[in-house]
Amino acid sequence: MKMKREVLLKLFTGLFKSNDAIIVAGSSFCKELSTFVNIPNFMFVEDEDGVAAAMALGVALGTPKRVFFLCEDYYALKCLDTLSNLAVSRCSNLFVIVFATKVYPDLEFCPTIYGSLSSLKGMLFNMGFKAYGYTGHFTNVQQSKTTMKNILKNLKGPAVGIIELSPRAKPVSANFNHTKMVDAFKDLVVSDIGTSLFNPPTELSEASWQNS
Amino acid sequence: MVKAKELWATLCMDLGFRLFSGLPCVEFKPLYDTMDPSFMHYIPATSEETALGIINGFWFTGQRGAILLGADNIYRITPDLEKINMAYKIPALIIVPSLKYKLSKSVLTATLKDIDLFSFVEGFEAERTVAILELGGAISK
Numbered sequence: 473m474k475m476k477r478e479v480l481l482k483l484f485t486g487l488f489k490s491n492d493a494i495i496v497a498g499s500s501f502c503k504e505l506s507t508f509v510n511i512p513n514f515m516f517v518e519d520e521d522g523v524a525a526a527m528a529l530g531v532a533l534g535t536p537k538r539v540f541f542l543c544e545d546y547y548a549l550k551c552l553d554t555l556s557n558l559a560v561s562r563c564s565n566l567f568v569i570v571f572a573t574k575v576y577p578d579l580e581f582c583p584t585i586y587g588s589l590s591s592l593k594g595m596l597f598n599m600g601f602k603a604y605g606y607t608g609h610f611t612n613v614q615q616s617k618t619t620m621k622n623i624l625k626n627l628k629g630p631a632v633g634i635i636e637l638s639p640r641a642k643p644v645s646a647n648f649n650h651t652k653m654v655d656a657f658k659d660l661v662v663s664d665i666g667t668s669l670f671n672p673p674t675e676l677s678e679a680s681w682q683n684s
Numbered sequence: 685m686v687k688a689k690e691l692w693a694t695l696c697m698d699l700g701f702r703l704f705s706g707l708p709c710v711e712f713k714p715l716y717d718t719m720d721p722s723f724m725h726y727i728p729a730t731s732e733e734t735a736l737g738i739i740n741g742f743w744f745t746g747q748r749g750a751i752l753l754g755a756d757n758i759y760r761i762t763p764d765l766e767k768i769n770m771a772y773k774i775p776a777l778i779i780v781p782s783l784k785y786k787l788s789k790s791v792l793t794a795t796l797k798d799i800d801l802f803s804f805v806e807g808f809e810a811e812r813t814v815a816i817l818e819l820g821g822a823i824s825k
Binding site: 493495515517518519521522523524525526527528529530532533534535551553554556650651653654657661662 | 703725727729730731733734735736737738739740741742743744745746747749763764767768771772773774
């Protein structure tokens with residue numbers, strides 16, 4: 473790992489545009505990210521069951537804005553069924569970013585099966601995602617920023633990006649006002665400030681599905 | 685007897701519900717048979733949590749959606765309803781053929797034949813609570 477966890481997370485969360493909607497899942501991951509990101513763009517869902525991932529799909533179906541879903545590898549492995557629903561959605565504005573720490577949050581001695589899988593990226597690709605590994609791009613801050621900005625600008629969903637990073641050093645305790653956050657996020661999603669999508673989706677209103 | 689076509693017309697045309705998600709339930713067959721893609725979308729979900737999440741997310745876009753679940757499946761999402769919908773105050777309408785389990789008192793429950801659907805929907809959305817609509821009896825086309 474060439475870049476420190478906090479530096480990488482700050483760098484990555486700084487790449488989003490003001491009209492992007494970002495949903496974060498996992499209790500401790502939410503608490504960690506909430507300490508250094510702009511709340512109106514972010515919706516922190518302290519959920520471990522896959523509801524947050526599906527929420528990203530629900531938002532992406534109803535808006536042309538870019539919707540990012542951020543989670544750790546344990547969460548992605550736990551809700552593979554939900555991710556398969558996202559993969560077949562054909563939503564070109566839906567992006568999943570999996571931060572692979574290879575351990576359960578705040579339990580460094582409990583590894584996930586990420587390391588034992590032949591390829592999580594391959595599994596997600598076979599589901600229907602465009603799958604990418606971004607770990608190699610995070611070398612130095614300035615170069616990573618430029619490269620990742622270009623990558624995210626040209627990304628077309630449903631896509632998944634996997635970034636390997638070191639586990640959290642210590643638990644983070646942070647509190648956020650749920651109702652205030654929900655209202656701010658809803659205002660952002662329903663606002664008509666447009667999208668930063670490189671290829672605007674055309675079939676969103678139809679919500680067309682491969683298997684329906 | 686609930687007429688499936690009339691239920692869709694009220695929910696979609698009059699009340700503006702556009703997106704539905706859920707898991708298959710044999711008692712909903714007349715509802716599935718009368719679905720019309722010209723005014724509604726149905727997304728088959730892989731799990732109850734997925735269906736709930738899709739509709740929760742869709743609420744953020746300022747549009748209405750509802751979940752179709754079998755009576756036996758509702759207990760699977762009751763922890764999520766409390767942890768997410770009630771904590772974050774995200775309203776959700778869940779349509780079930782009949783309710784076999786006792787739920788938290790903060791969940792509104794009603795049987796279709798006993799209520800005015802318009803005021804029921806306006807009411808639970810204004811209060812941002814979870815509402816369960818029992819169809820209560822056989823559905824016909």
